[in-house]
Amino acid sequence: MVSSAVAPATSNPPARVRYLIRGLASEETREQSLDVLCKNRLAYDNLAVLLWNSFGIMSVLLKIITSAYRPLLSDGLTENVVTQVCNAIALFQCVASHPDTRIPFIRAKMPVYLYPFLNTMSNERSYECLRITSLGVIGSLAKVEDPEVIEYLLSTQIFPSCLRCMEVGKTLSRTVSTFIIYRILLSEKGLEYCFVLAERYLSVSQCLGKLVENLSEDDAENLPQLLKNIIGCYLRLSENERTRPQLSSYVPWKLLDHKYANIVRSDPEALADLRQLVCNLRTSKSCTTHCTDDQPASSDSSGSSIP
Incomplete structure (x- = not known):
């Protein structure tokens, strides 16, 4: 069974939580219990352990999730289903x-059931809600520095699915999917995975380039984090000296514009990464000098620089 007791169960969980979890098993109370548990999931200690160890509950959640597959393909999604x-x-x-x-x-391969939502090509509201919620699950896995998690992500279709989300999703989906790619690239195995196939490296580089070209300042809330994730991905790719000259042709100079440097200025880490990226991409000997300055600069095709 998917929900077999693998993790240690918490002792004496609150009666309210036990009641709501039991409510998931009944079709009469499922919708309300699901709604309350979801809204209060951060307030309930060890809710994850209780959900995982409660007999049949993960199967119930899977039943709810997979019930959307058919309407997903036939454009029959209703607000209630979503x-x-x-x-x-x-x-x-x-x-x-x-x-x-x-x-x-x-290990139970539960994220596999989210693939249909990650691979849709529509950015209508219903599809976007399913996409961003599914990305949240993968993002929660990716942000943990665990070799087994990275191994799992690399053994699945998560990487190409995230690239697809970067292309078709809205700003928030693009932000989270780019974060996942960045977290994967931070690991040595993830970086190696990207460079094993020329087509894969090319896909990542081109996808990041399209993201930069299509950056919208309309979403001021998510833009700084999206920029930070893009810069982080490019910085990791630029650490490969063999492909660095080729990468230079894929990084849009637009990314090095004062406008975007100002957006990430409040984040010292993002600004430092941007400066380091500029230095990595410069092939002239003067780069070494610029990188050691307090205010490194890089000129784009129009003569602007990163202050």
């Missing part, structure tokens, strides 16, 4: 985030 599925996926994220259930979760 809400229930997103709530179930949010509880998946709760399980994926918890240190006691994270590894059992990936």
Whole structure:
């Protein structure tokens, strides 16, 4: 069974939580219990462990999630279906985030059931809600420095699915999917995975380039984090000296514009990464001098620089 007891169960969970979890098993109370658990998932200690160890509950969540597959393909998604599925996926994220259930979760290959939502090509509201909620689960896995998690992500279709989300999703989906790619690239195995196939490296480089070209300042809330993730990805790719000259042709000079430097200026780490990226991409000997200055600069085709 998917929900077999792998992680240690918490002792004496609050009666309210036990009641709501039992409510998931009944079709009469499922929708309300799902809604309340989702809205209060951060307030309930060890909810992930309780969900994972409660007999049949993960199967119930899977049933809710997979119920959207057919309407997903036939454009028959209703608001009620999307809400229930997103709530179930949010509880998946709760399980994926918890240190006691994270590894059992990936060993059971639970993220596989999210692929249909990651691979849709529509950015209509219903599809976007399913996409961003599913990305939240993968993002919760990716942000943890665990070799087994990275191994799992690299052994699945998560990487190409995230590249697809970077292309078709809206700003928030693009931000989270780029974060996942960045976290994968931070690991040596993830970086090696990217460079094993020329086509894969090319896909990542071109996808990042399209992201930069299509940056929209309309979403001021998510733009700084998206920029930081893009810069982080480029910086990791630029650490490969063999492909660095080729990468220079894929990084849009638009990224080095004062406008975007100003957007990330409040984040010292992002600004430092941008400056380091500029230095890595410069092939002239003067780069060494610039990189050691307090205010490194890089000129783009129009003569602007990163202050």
